[in-house]
Amino acid sequence: MNRIEERLALLKQAGKTAFIPFLMAGDPDFASSEEIVFLLDRSGADIIEYGVPFSDPVGDGPVIQQAAQRALRGGASMKEVLESVRRIRTRSSVPLMLFSYLNPILAYGIEAFARDAAEAGVDGVLCVDLPPDEAAEYKRLLDAAGICTIFLAAPTTTEVRLKLIGEQSSGFVYYISRLGVTGERAILEKDLERAVTRVKKLTGKPVCVGFGISTPEQAAAVASMADGVVIGSALVRLIHEQSARPGGIDAIKVWADNMSRAIHEKH
Amino acid sequence: MLARRMGKTRVIAETGAGQHGVATATAAAALGLECDVYMGSEDMEWQQLNVFRMRLLGARVIPVDTGSRTLKDAINEALRDWVTNVRHTHYVLGTVHGPHPFPMICRDFQSVIGREARAQILEREKRLPDMLLACVGGGSNAIGLFYAFLADAQVRMVGVEAGGKGLVPGMHAARFAGGSRGMLHGAMSYVLQNEDGQIGSTHSVSAGLDYASVGPEHAWLHDIGRVEYTCASDEEALKAFELCSRLEGIIPALESAHAIAEVIKRAPGMDPNAILLVNLSGRGDKDVQQAMRFLPEYR
CATH class of the missing domain: 3.40.50.1100 (Rossmann fold)
Structure with missing residues (x-):
């Protein structure tokens, strides 16, 4: 069984929700990213969402855009991201998914990507700008490699489309808690619980919620209604602020412990 | 609406x-x-x-x-x-780019250009043109002109991209000459990118052609060989900008000047009776400030 599916199944049995932190691979450099992945694993992260930097990330807000730019300036590429995953796998078996735009995958070659990603130890891929109705070849190749294909659903997604997303997704469906790009927001969308219930029902898959969740309070609230909570920009910002400071890694650990506790205990 | x-x-x-x-x-x-x-x-x-x-x-x-x-x-x-x-x-x-159905919406609105041009040339010349030329950034004016003529097999079509300062990465926006298959802004097409799929930087003297991808329908027309794509450099476009202003009394947009540059290259080698239809897709008064930088002799 795939590590993502296995972890979500275990959590479901225990009545718990997955803590899914996002970080940009290679920001500020790969050694730091890998160190932070190990730290997140120790803090109880259930799935690591590892961002593949892209020059034109139209789904991302400024925090993640700038992180991608920093990683690219450092020379990051898909090849290096996969090498990084390979290094992570020598020390950790934490479930790990890539968050990527389609073009770096296309440039790598979908077939070669599926093969090399599986071999490196990637468990899932969320390709942000690949619509589920154009994904036949991609899904076939990733399925064959044993990698989960995770697709996005939004508050405006219709019933018909949610069913399609459910069919094309494995592992879980990633629900965008509110319209827009990635980034921290002060308040959660109203009616989130009803929306998540609808997505669960129509897709028939576990539903993890992301976009705009930044505080432990928000995370705990979302944890009570979803199968997983994704936290991206808040962590990416923290990594940027702390990584150059002496002892910065400890601040990231404190953050991760707090977030993990809030999500797992749901308060 | x-x-x-x-x-x-x-x-x-x-x-x-x-x-x-x-x-x-x-x-x-x-x-x-x-x-x-x-x-x-x-x-x-x-x-x-x-x-x-x-x-x-x-x-x-x-x-x-x-x-x-x-x-x-x-x-x-x-x-x-x-x-x-x-x-x-x-x-x-x-432009005729972006996720579906944007390329279609834009094409259908722009196709008025070709429908009117086709009717007018038939009325005036009693025959179809031998060649259509248009500049291609995203490619909306070009699709607009070409679309009504696609079924007219005898009409050759040429799309002109921005050759910028030369076909070196970062110095131009000639996607067919220097790009490869990729996806940008929700459309699969020819894209200027590096081997890792990161989008490349572009340059053109005309802002409207300065774009790393091209409308997906152009990619299709290129691949089936229906339309030929070429490029004109900044220098050639400025020369055409100057000549068109001087000879025709029309100051063309710097974008459209790329199409005129191709006319200047091709016309001398063609039958004097041939009809070349070029899309003067924009006016150049918006560009005079930019052109003044490069044509100091008129200051």
Whole structure:
């Protein structure tokens, strides 16, 4: 069984929700990213969402855009991201998914990507700008490699489309808690619980919620209604602020412990 | 009117040279819609007249400071706005690019150019032209002209991209000459990119052609061999800009001057009775400020 599916199944049995932190691979450099992945694993992260930097990330807000730019300036590429995953796998078996735009995958070659990603130890891929109705070849190749294909659903997604997303997704469906790009927001969308219930029902898959969740309070609230909570920009910002400071890694650990506790205990 | 029909109260647009922004701002003013236009801050510097026009028409012009600060980045920002505000906002995408059905919407509106041109040339010359020429950035004016003639097998078609300062990465926007298959802004097409799939930087003297990808229908027309694609350099375009102004009394847009440059290259080798139909897709008064930098002899 795939590590993502296995972890979500275990959590479901225990009545718990997955803590899914996002970080940009290679920001500020790969050694730091890998160190932070190990730290997140120790803090109880259930799935690591590892961002593949892209020059034109139209789904991302400024925090993640700038992180991608920093990683690219450092020379990051898909090849290096996969090498990084390979290094992570020598020390950790934490479930790990890539968050990527389609073009770096296309440039790598979908077939070669599926093969090399599986071999490196990637468990899932969320390709942000690949619509589920154009994904036949991609899904076939990733399925064959044993990698989960995770697709996005939004508050405006219709019933018909949610069913399609459910069919094309494995592992879980990633629900965008509110319209827009990635980034921290002060308040959660109203009616989130009803929306998540609808997505669960129509897709028939576990539903993890992301976009705009930044505080432990928000995370705990979302944890009570979803199968997983994704936290991206808040962590990416923290990594940027702390990584150059002496002892910065400890601040990231404190953050991760707090977030993990809030999500797992749901308060 | 599409926005109205969908019950949306706000329109947004991206613009390179500013023409599409002015057009959107004009329509929004006439229909009483709120209007925001994203424009690369580098483009804003060189197109101050159009920025003024848009503001005068009641639009807000939002400078885009990310990336190369040109058209591609303006589209990025417009897409981000659109996914955030889609409930009440319609994105008036200014070229035959972007996610489906945007390329189709834009093509169908632009195809008026070709339908009228075809009817007019048949009326005046009693025959079809031998060759159509148009500049290709995203490629809306070119598709607009070509579309009505696609079934006329005897009509050759040439799309002219921006050759910039030369076909070296970062110095041009000739996607067919220097690009490869890729996906940008929701469309699969020819894209200027590095081997890792990161989008390359581009350059052209004309803001409207300065874009790393090309409309997907052009990619199709290229691959089936129906349309030939070539490019004109900055220098050739400026020469054509000058010649057209001098000989015809028409100051063409720097974008359209790329198509004229191709006419200058091809016409001498063709039958004197051949009809070449070139799309003068934009006017050059918006470009005089930019052209003055390169043509100091007229100052």
